Amino acid sequence: MNKIATPAKTKTPSSEELALIEKFLNDTTLFLGPDPEIMQNHDLMPRSAVEDEAIGRMSDAHTIAKIRDRIQAGCDEGYEMVEQMGAAPGAKWGDVITGVYSASGDLAIASAGGVLLFSALVHHPIKFIIKNWLNDPTVGVREGDGFIHNDSRYGNVHNTDQSMILPIFHDGKLVCWVASTVHEGENGAIEPGGMPSMAESPSDEGLKMCPFKVVENYEIKRDLLTFLQNSVREPKLQYEDMKVKLYACLRIKQRIVETLGTDGPDALVSTLRLTMENVRTEVKRRVSEWPDMTVRTYVIQDSTLRENCVVKVNCKLTKTGDRLIFDFRGSAPEFTNRPTNTIVAGLKGMLSQLFLCYVWPDLPRGQAAFAPIEVITDPHSIMNCSYDAPNSQSLMSIFTGFTAGQHAVAKFLYSCPEKYTKVHAPTFNMINTFIWGGVSQHGETLGNLCADLNGMGAGATVDRDGEHALAPIFATMADIGEQELNEEDVPFLQLVSKKMTRDAIAPGKYRGGQGYTMMVATKDSDQWGFMTTCQGAKIPPMQGLFGGYACGTYPLAKIRGVDVYDVLLETPEKFRHSIEELMNERPFEGASYTTHHMGMGFEISKRGELFMISQGAGAGYGDLLERDPAGVVRDIEEGLISPGVAERLYKVKFDPATLAIDHQATATARDAERKARLARGVPYAEFVKTWNKPTPPAHLQYFGCWGEDIDKLYMGSAERFRTGSEPKPNYMPNPKDVRIAELEARLAALDALGGEKQ
Amino acid sequence: MKVPMTEYLRIDLDSEKWECRVCDHEIGPATKGYKEGMLVHDRDPREIHPPILDPDKYRYTFCPDPEWVRILEYYCPHCGTMVETEYAIPGHPPLHDMQPDLPVLRAQWAGRGQLAEPVVGPEVLADQGHSH
Ligand SMILES: [Zn+2]
Numbered sequence: 001m002n003k004i005a006t007p008a009k010t011k012t013p014s015s016e017e018l019a020l021i022e023k024f025l026n027d028t029t030l031f032l033g034p035d036p037e038i039m040q041n042h043d044l045m046p047r048s049a050v051e052d053e054a055i056g057r058m059s060d061a062h063t064i065a066k067i068r069d070r071i072q073a074g075c076d077e078g079y080e081m082v083e084q085m086g087a088a089p090g091a092k093w094g095d096v097i098t099g100v101y102s103a104s105g106d107l108a109i110a111s112a113g114g115v116l117l118f119s120a121l122v123h124h125p126i127k128f129i130i131k132n133w134l135n136d137p138t139v140g141v142r143e144g145d146g147f148i149h150n151d152s153r154y155g156n157v158h159n160t161d162q163s164m165i166l167p168i169f170h171d172g173k174l175v176c177w178v179a180s181t182v183h184e185g186e187n188g189a190i191e192p193g194g195m196p197s198m199a200e201s202p203s204d205e206g207l208k209m210c211p212f213k214v215v216e217n218y219e220i221k222r223d224l225l226t227f228l229q230n231s232v233r234e235p236k237l238q239y240e241d242m243k244v245k246l247y248a249c250l251r252i253k254q255r256i257v258e259t260l261g262t263d264g265p266d267a268l269v270s271t272l273r274l275t276m277e278n279v280r281t282e283v284k285r286r287v288s289e290w291p292d293m294t295v296r297t298y299v300i301q302d303s304t305l306r307e308n309c310v311v312k313v314n315c316k317l318t319k320t321g322d323r324l325i326f327d328f329r330g331s332a333p334e335f336t337n338r339p340t341n342t343i344v345a346g347l348k349g350m351l352s353q354l355f356l357c358y359v360w361p362d363l364p365r366g367q368a369a370f371a372p373i374e375v376i377t378d379p380h381s382i383m384n385c386s387y388d389a390p391n392s393q394s395l396m397s398i399f400t401g402f403t404a405g406q407h408a409v410a411k412f413l414y415s416c417p418e419k420y421t422k423v424h425a426p427t428f429n430m431i432n433t434f435i436w437g438g439v440s441q442h443g444e445t446l447g448n449l450c451a452d453l454n455g456m457g458a459g460a461t462v463d464r465d466g467e468h469a470l471a472p473i474f475a476t477m478a479d480i481g482e483q484e485l486n487e488e489d490v491p492f493l494q495l496v497s498k499k500m501t502r503d504a505i506a507p508g509k510y511r512g513g514q515g516y517t518m519m520v521a522t523k524d525s526d527q528w529g530f531m532t533t534c535q536g537a538k539i540p541p542m543q544g545l546f547g548g549y550a551c552g553t554y555p556l557a558k559i560r561g562v563d564v565y566d567v568l569l570e571t572p573e574k575f576r577h578s579i580e581e582l583m584n585e586r587p588f589e590g591a592s593y594t595t596h597h598m599g600m601g602f603e604i605s606k607r608g609e610l611f612m613i614s615q616g617a618g619a620g621y622g623d624l625l626e627r628d629p630a631g632v633v634r635d636i637e638e639g640l641i642s643p644g645v646a647e648r649l650y651k652v653k654f655d656p657a658t659l660a661i662d663h664q665a666t667a668t669a670r671d672a673e674r675k676a677r678l679a680r681g682v683p684y685a686e687f688v689k690t691w692n693k694p695t696p697p698a699h700l701q702y703f704g705c706w707g708e709d710i711d712k713l714y715m716g717s718a719e720r721f722r723t724g725s726e727p728k729p730n731y732m733p734n735p736k737d738v739r740i741a742e743l744e745a746r747l748a749a750l751d752a753l754g755g756e757k758q
Numbered sequence: 759m760k761v762p763m764t765e766y767l768r769i770d771l772d773s774e775k776w777e778c779r780v781c782d783h784e785i786g787p788a789t790k791g792y793k794e795g796m797l798v799h800d801r802d803p804r805e806i807h808p809p810i811l812d813p814d815k816y817r818y819t820f821c822p823d824p825e826w827v828r829i830l831e832y833y834c835p836h837c838g839t840m841v842e843t844e845y846a847i848p849g850h851p852p853l854h855d856m857q858p859d860l861p862v863l864r865a866q867w868a869g870r871g872q873l874a875e876p877v878v879g880p881e882v883l884a885d886q887g888h889s890h
Contacts, residue, residue: 291761291866292859300847302826310826310847320859411856415763417870419879462765462878503810504820509765538823540807540845546765547840549829552807555818580810595811595818614820622765623840645808674838681797681833684852691800693849699825700847707851 032210034153034387038127042348043371044276045104045127054269067259067271068364071100071109074255078248079111082180085247087240089486090183093451094478098248099366100256100272101126101177107367108176108272113477116356117349118181120367122163124155124345125211126177129165139213143169146215146246148228150187151208153387157346158394159187159205160194164245166215168256170265176272178252180245185448188232189392191602192437192447197305197533198601199390200337206392207231215246233437233447279368284322286360287372289418294318295408299400301382302539302553304338305393305599307735309716310539310696311340311382312704313397315404319412325374326351326405329724330710332703333378334385336729341385342394342401344377350398350474351375351405357476359409360420378713380727382703396535399429402473403542406459410545414462425459425466425512425545427473428616430534430598432554434520437602438528441491450494450518451481452615457506457513460548460621465631466513468500469615491525492605494518495564496577500638501614503580503645508548508620509627514640515554515615517579521564522605530611532556534598541616548620555595556613557583562591563608579612624650625670629661703730759867762876763856766834766841767792771864783836791854793832796841798852801829803845 013021047055078098082091090096097114099107105126110116129147133139147165152158163181167174189196189206199205207228214224220242228242229235259268294316301311314330334341352370356363363369377384382397403426414423433455437447455469471478483494496519506512522528535541540550557579567574567588574587583593598613605611629652635641636659643659646652651673653665695718696702702714711724722728747753759771768777769788776785776792786795802824809819822845830844830852844852 291763292862294857296853296855296857298853300827300845312847320862411764414765414876415761417873417877419877421882422879501810501820503808505807507806537818539827540803540822543845544843547832547842549806549843550845552803552820553818553822555811555816555820557811557816557818583816584812593815595816597818625840649806677799677831677833677838677840678797678835681799681831681835681838683835684794684796684798687798687800688852691798691849692851696850697848702847 032132035128035131038124038131039153039155039343039345042345042367044106044280044368045102047273047277048104050103051269051273054266055273058266058270059274063263063267064271064274067263067267068109068275070255070259071271072112074252075099075109075111076113077255078180078252079114081248081251082182082244085244086182087237087244088182088184089448089451089481090185091241091244093454093481094475095183095454096181098178098180098252100252101179102272102276103174103176103269105130105177106276108275110365112365115183115475116365117353117474118156118161118163120352120370121156121345121349122165122179122181123367125149125163126165126179128154129211133211133213141167141174143167144215144217145213146218146249147211148214148242149209149211151210152343152346152391152394153202154210155345156181157349157398158195158392159189159207160184162209162241164242164249165211166249166253168253170260175260175265175268176256178249178256180248182241182245184237184241186232186234186237191531192233193435193449193531194447195395195435195533196392197339197531197599199339199392202388202390205339205390214242218246218250220246233445275364276366276368276371279363279366280371282363283360283369284372286418287319287324288322290319290412290416292320293412295411297404297407297543299404299407299542300539301340301396301400301535301541302537303535303597303599304335304340304732305396305533305535306338307732307738308538308597309701309703313383313400313404314705314710315401315408317405317408317412323374325376327376328381328383328401329376329378330705330713331378332382333713333715333722333728333730334380334382334389336389336731338732339390339393340396341382341389341391342397343391344375344384346394346398347377347383347401348375350402353474354402354405354409358406358421358424359413362420378724386727393533395431399473400535400541403429407543407545422461422463424461425508425548425619425621426542426550427459427466427618428456428512428515428551429473429541430536430616431472432515432532432534432598432613432615434518434611434613435531435533436490436492436528438604439525440489441524446490450486451479452518454478455480455516455615457515457551457616457618459545459618460508460510460512462621463510465510466618468513469516470513491528492520492522494520495610499577500640502578502639503642504552504554504614504617505641505645506544506549506551506617506620507624507649508544509622509624510548510620511627511635512551512618512620514617517612517614519579519610519612521608521610523565523607527604529602529604530600531602532598532600532613536616537597542619544619545621547623549624550619551617554598554614554616556598556600556611558594558596558612559588559610560592560606562588562610564610565608579614582610582612625673629663629666633659633661759864759872761863761867763858764841766839769858769863771860771867774860778834778837778839778841780839781834781837783834785834788858788860792841792856793852793854795835796832797835799831799833801831803827803829
């Protein structure tokens with residue numbers, strides 16, 4: 001991993017000297033850290049001599065299709081096993097994946113269901129194993145071995161995902177790898193649940209497994225297992241899921257061995273390689289059908305999960321010929337002590353998910369579809385953070401990066417005659433759910449989250465409303481879980497669940513799919529708490545499409561100083577089933593009612609206190625004045641929008657009692673609104689004269705570029721900035737210190753510090 | 759040759775102009791952003807995303823903070839269709855969001871010919887299942 005930087009003014013070493021120095025450094029490396037050569041690359045490895053020879057002997061398309069289907073079925077079988085047997089809540093809802101990787105480590109075929117993003121990123125740890133352990137006499141890679149991994153700096157998204165990786169041999173030769181990944185949840189970090197928002201350095205993020213051997217002769221090594229169990233809050237989960245992943249990998253291995261028996265190694269190697277090469281070629285062909293164009297967009301993160309601030313995700317997407325280039329330069333600088341940064345591989349994995357789930361879902365799921373697409377980022381930015389920065393909440397940056405990509409891609413696809421899906425407004429992108437942890441009613445220590453993270457409202461499409469709380473942007477065929485089953489294991493209830501949040505809308509000609517309300521309250525434990533890890537309580541985390549609006553914002557609401565279970569027992573008529581009614585009517589006397597942004601650090605809750613949030617809506621599509629009035633009324637009937645808001649926004653006239661539409665009056669009202677637009681709209685040239693400002697507003701803590709100058713990255717104010725290419729530390733003060741300083745200033749102003757010594 | 763670029767915009771490749779697909783209004787040169795030919799309105803986000811919680815009582819209300827974000831609404835100056843929205847930080851210059859390479863576009867479409875309507879894309883249909 002050692003790149004030699006030669007000081008400019010000293011003697012330049014000869015190439016022989018350089019080779020000698022490089023060998024010396026490689027032989028004496030004290031620590032095999034994350035390897036930039038592996039981690040910055042997402043393209044396929046070059047075709048190996050073995051692959052070339054195999055393809056020379058066997059490249060029959062029908063045989064390849066047959067074997068690919070067989071391996072695909074094997075991956076799906078492994079996926080089913082993990083989903084059915086996995087102990088992690090994430091496994092039960094489909095937040096898992098399995099895949100088969102080439103001997104060089106590229107993901108050739110992944111299971112049809114599950115979180116593709118995981119698999120698309122497991123090639124990094126496999127390549128680390130190949131580079132460092134394969135020929136290391138103290139480690140080696142042998143038949144029957146299995147490797148475990150979770151440290152996102154060596155691959156994958158965040159440390160809560162654990163992978164099991166098995167090499168597959170034939171006649172003593174390594175022919176491919178299989179792997180299985182699960183969002184495990186707990187990993188021994190500073191907060192339960194595996195995705196700490198309080199992490200201020202990588203050392204706060206819990207278990208940090210660079211790829212290492214934990215299985216020999218197909219058996220988990222008990223000493224290492226015990227060490228891992230001892231490092232997390234859920235030791236039984238750690239063991240159970242390691243076994244489940246191992247056996248899923250062994251089932252896929254069995255299918256591969258059967259294939260080797262019937263068709264031989266050449267056919268297998270050739271299938272894996274040609275599948276990837278053909279997909280890569282097809283992607284370049286498909287891209288060449290897009291219009292040559294540059295599209296610009298940005299998405300704002302409105303918090304670091306610790307404090308509200310304005311964090312820009314800047315995206316310029318350029319297509320020329322058969323090249324597609326994502327340029328995220330100008331996005332916010334990395335936060336030195338906040339976990340919302342992502343390693344660039346995580347961003348790429350999420351973008352590959354965009355193409356395989358939303359643009360070309362017909363392509364075989366693997367690494368190849370994104371391989372030819374280029375990504376440019378600033379070093380040490382939130383989209384490509386250093387290995388010293390915490391990234392346990394990288395979801396914030398990969399999701400908003402995904403949305404920027406989804407928004408930009410839609411503007412290319414509209415005119416393209418060759419389509420594999422419909423043009424689609426951005427889907428909601430935040431995991432509005434409760435992460436939970438503590439001691440359960442059964443006395444067990446737990447740390448995980450509600451499967452409602454999978455319920456994201458879908459964006460509207462070119463001819464249809466978005467679907468409600470349908471599926472997460474990071475997985476197809478995932479589920480939002482059976483809350484009643486969950487409640488057998490955890491000491492809290494979702495008192496309101498799956499009830500659509502009225503007026504939390506994304507209007508348009510076709511409206512976004514809406515989100516639902518979740519109200520949780522602890523019941524049977526004195527040691528139980530919740531956290532939430534989302535942005536978007538002050539600024540929507542997305543953009544609308546072609547005149548459609550984005551979603552609104554989503555806060556956290558709390559009612560404390562009440563035991564709602566007593567209320568339900570004694571005065572149930574006081575309870576209300578919406579956040580709107582509970583917070584505005586304040587039916588529980590003496591209780592405190594507060595609202596917060598969605599970055600709640602882990603907080604212990606008392607029995608019967610209410611924590612309330614809502615899932616988010618996907619973005620709308622098109623001018624809302626073109627919405628079919630019948631669709632507006634249907635939304636009212638379904639409780640998605642209140643009659644007053646519907647009438648005011650959509651300019652639909654209806655009878656308030658019967659909801660019968662007055663089409664004539666509606667047409668008149670809409671014509672009047674179009675005229676009103678012409679009256680209030682300001683010609684662009686005139687508008688920008690007063691609107692455009694040279695620097696970010698003084699009242700906002702702003703991070704990232706301003707306007708088109710992508711090289712100047714602001715770091716909190718118009719006075720603090722860095723250049724794109726030159727990293728600088730970017731520390732955030734503790735929000736409690738900020739608050740204390742504010743209060744002390746007020747005390748000082750009142751001369752009430754009482755002569756306290758300083 | 760006219761190419762539909764968005765729900766409401768097309769480019770006339772011969773005149774190199776953006777046009778409104780609703781009213782056929784000629785918006786401006788396609789060598790520049792279409793927004794330059796639009797009317798713009800700085801919309802208070804509270805008007806579109808209404809507060810669900812009482813703004814007199816609460817700091818967070820389901821409503822975007824109007825001091826943190828605005829919605830720029832772009833209208834066709836002839837028919838008043840809302841062609842695009844842009845959620846913008848106050849004072850942030852509007853984006854030149856679509857910048858096509860016109861000569862390449864012209865060459866690409868010369869091979870395709872004029873389409874009557876833009877292609878919508880395939881329906882997602884329920885699988886009929888495997889049967890014998
Ligand atoms: Zn028009």
